[in-house]
Amino acid sequence: MIKSKLSLVLMLLLVALSACDKKESATAAAGATAPVASGKMVDFVTTQDSKPLVIDAALFDTPAAKEFMTTGKNPYIGNAEAIAKGKKVFQLYSCTQCHGPEAKGQVGPNLTGPDYHYPKDGTNKGMFETVWHGTNGGMGAKGIGLMDPTDPKNGITPDELLKVISWIRSMSKVTGNE
Numbered sequence: 001m002i003k004s005k006l007s008l009v010l011m012l013l014l015v016a017l018s019a020c021d022k023k024e025s026a027t028a029a030a031g032a033t034a035p036v037a038s039g040k041m042v043d044f045v046t047t048q049d050s051k052p053l054v055i056d057a058a059l060f061d062t063p064a065a066k067e068f069m070t071t072g073k074n075p076y077i078g079n080a081e082a083i084a085k086g087k088k089v090f091q092l093y094s095c096t097q098c099h100g101p102e103a104k105g106q107v108g109p110n111l112t113g114p115d116y117h118y119p120k121d122g123t124n125k126g127m128f129e130t131v132w133h134g135t136n137g138g139m140g141a142k143g144i145g146l147m148d149p150t151d152p153k154n155g156i157t158p159d160e161l162l163k164v165i166s167w168i169r170s171m172s173k174v175t176g177n178e
């Protein structure tokens, strides 16, 4: 009699435990899908070897940068204010020295396309990756924290780079957002 009571208690305990388990895995699944709803980062890859390119999400600190981070589209395309700022940023980071004041090429190539050395630069995500992490053929990384290993605060921010790209696209037939 005592024995069967004990096994009943044990059985109830097991049922209770498995119910608990189910609850937990349900919340874990909800937790795993939550970031998708709130904006998961697109898969950035390096231009050098197409390996995953990890960028700190905290650096995408403006509404436009956040939108780009989750969609890969540049919200500044066609935005006159962003385009004007982009031209200034292009000078600030010495892009002018190699690509010329109108980005039509000097030591470095013409950036207005439509024929790019790296075809992915016809998209805004691709051009972002190329400038952020550099190329194998003569251009170093310009992204903040990468441009100057001795100064983690030095380099272009995602928001600035999106403005630079909007300026480059303003002189081009390519919008990069298709």
Ligand code: HEC
Residues within 6 Å of the ligand: 090, 093, 094, 095, 096, 097, 098, 099, 107, 108, 109, 110, 111, 115, 116, 117, 118, 119, 121, 127, 130, 131, 135, 136, 137, 138, 139, 142, 156, 164
């Ligand atoms: C020291 C010179 C130099 C500076 C400064 C420089 N670049 Fe470059 N850039 C190059 C060279 C050289 C290439 C070609 C590299 C290659 O073919 O791998 C290049 C390539 C590129 C490309 C790829 C073009 C294509 O045809 O696919 C983009 C986009 C670009 N640069 C943007 C920029 C921007 C934006 C800046 C400023 C933040 C900048 N570059 C600063 C020298 C420079």
